[in-house]
Amino acid sequence: MTTLEEATKIILARVGTTGCERVPLLDAQGRILAEDLTAPYDLPGWDTSAMDGFTVRSCDCHAGVNLPVRSFIPAGTTAPAPLEASTAGRIMTGAPIPPGADAVVPFEEAQEDGDTVSFPAAVRKGSHIRFQGSEIAGGATILRRGTLIGAHQVSLLASCSKAVVPVYRKPRVAILCTGDELVELGTAPGTGQVVNSNAFALAAAVREAGAVPEILGIARDTRDQHLALLTQGLGADLLITSAGVCGGDRDLVRGALSDLGVEPLFWIVAIRPGGPSACGIKGNTPVFSLPGTPSATMIAFELLVRPTLLKMLGHRTLFRRRFPATLNVPMRNRPGALGVEAVQARFVAGRLVIEKARTRGGHNAPFTPNALVLLAQERSDFAPGDQVETLFLDPSLAMEE
C-alpha cells in the first residue's frame, strides 16, 4: 500500500506543464502565466495630475498672491500649452502637466476669487503629480512566469495593453465511467441500476481545477468496450476512469490498461475512502483509475488527481492549505489508512469547528460539505474537543453568520 504522500510524489515527479498558448486577456483569468512579461512603455506615460485642481509653478505661490487662471487642461489633452510664469491652469485628474508647471493644488486647498486663485498653505514642488515612469519603467518586468492571473493582474496587463497573454494550456481530461449498472443522466434508474453521476461529478471537479473535461460515455463490462474507449481516452492529456478497479469478477480496468501499455505507478493508496485507486502513465498521459463509490471517487480526485492537474496547469501551489480544527462531533477511523471525511466546518468565536460529518459512502441530504477532515491513520476514535487537520474546499461557507 502506498501512502498519500508517496502517491502524490510519484505522480508529480512524472508530469509537467501541458505546453503553452496565447489567449485573449480575459481568457487568461484564473490561469498561469507561461513567460515573464515586460512593460512596453512607462506608466504613467507622462507627468500626470493626480487631482482636480490648479497646476502652478510652486515658486509663484506665496501667501496672499492671486494668480490669474489662464488655461483649462482636461483629461485627454494631448499637447498642453506651456504654463506662463505667475499664472495657474485649471487641471483635471489624469491630464498631462503642462511644460513649466511643477505642482498641483487640489480645489479644496485653493481659494478662487473671480478669474484668480490663491493658496493659503505653502505649495510643495512635485505635489499631486504622478511622474512619468514612477509606477513602472518601460522594459521592467511586470509579471513573472508562474503567476496566477486574477483581476489585479488583468488590471496591470491591460494597463500595459497586453491584449494577448501567454499561459499554460488547459489539459484535456477524458472521463470514462465503467459498469453495466450505469444508466444515463436524465433517466430514472430501475432496480440494480445507478445513474452515471460520477461522469458529471468528475467533469465538474476537473473544471473547478481549471482543466477541460471530456466525458467519453459508459464502458460496459466487456474487454472490447474497455479497450476501445480507453484507447480513445489515452489520446487526452489525462485520463480518469471510474469503477471496476476492486478486483470484482467484472473489474476490467487495470487489466485493459496494462494490455494497452500503461506503465503502472501505484495501486491502493492508504486513504479511506478512495483507497482502491490506481495510477499509471503512458507517454505523457497520466491515467487515474478511481473507485466507483461516488464519495470515494470525489475524495480520490481531490487528493490525487487535483494536484496533478494543477501541476500540468503550471500552478506552484498544488495542495490546499490545511488548518487545525476542533471536532464538535465524534468520528471514527479504521486504523491503517488516513481517514478522510467530508464535513461542514464553521468559525465559532474565531475558532474553526467541525459541526457535521457525512456518513461514510453516500450522499446525505441536505448536506453541503465545505471541508475535508483528515483523521490520523494510527487512531480509531476521535471525540468532541479533539483537534484534527482540515482541508478547506470552500472557506467562504465557514464564515460565522
Ligand SMILES: Nc1nc2c(c(=O)[nH]1)N[C@H]1C(S)=C(S)[C@@H](COP(=O)(O)OP(=O)(O)OC[C@H]3O[C@@H](n4cnc5c(N)ncnc54)[C@H](O)[C@@H]3O)O[C@H]1N2
Ligand atoms: N471484496 C472487496 N470488495 C470491495 C472492496 C474490497 O476491498 N474488497 N472495496 C470496496 C471499496 S472500499 C470500494 S470504494 C469499492 C470500489 O469498487 P469499484 O471501483 O470496483 O467500483 P464498483 O464495484 O463497480 O462500484 C462501486 C459502487 O459505486 C457505484 N458506481 C460505480 N460507477 C458509478 C458511476 N459512474 N456513477 C455513480 N455510481 C457509480 C456502483 O454502483 C457501486 O455501488 O469496492 C468495494 N468492494
Ligand code: MOO
Ligand atoms: O475506498 Mo472505498 O473507497 O472506502 O469506499
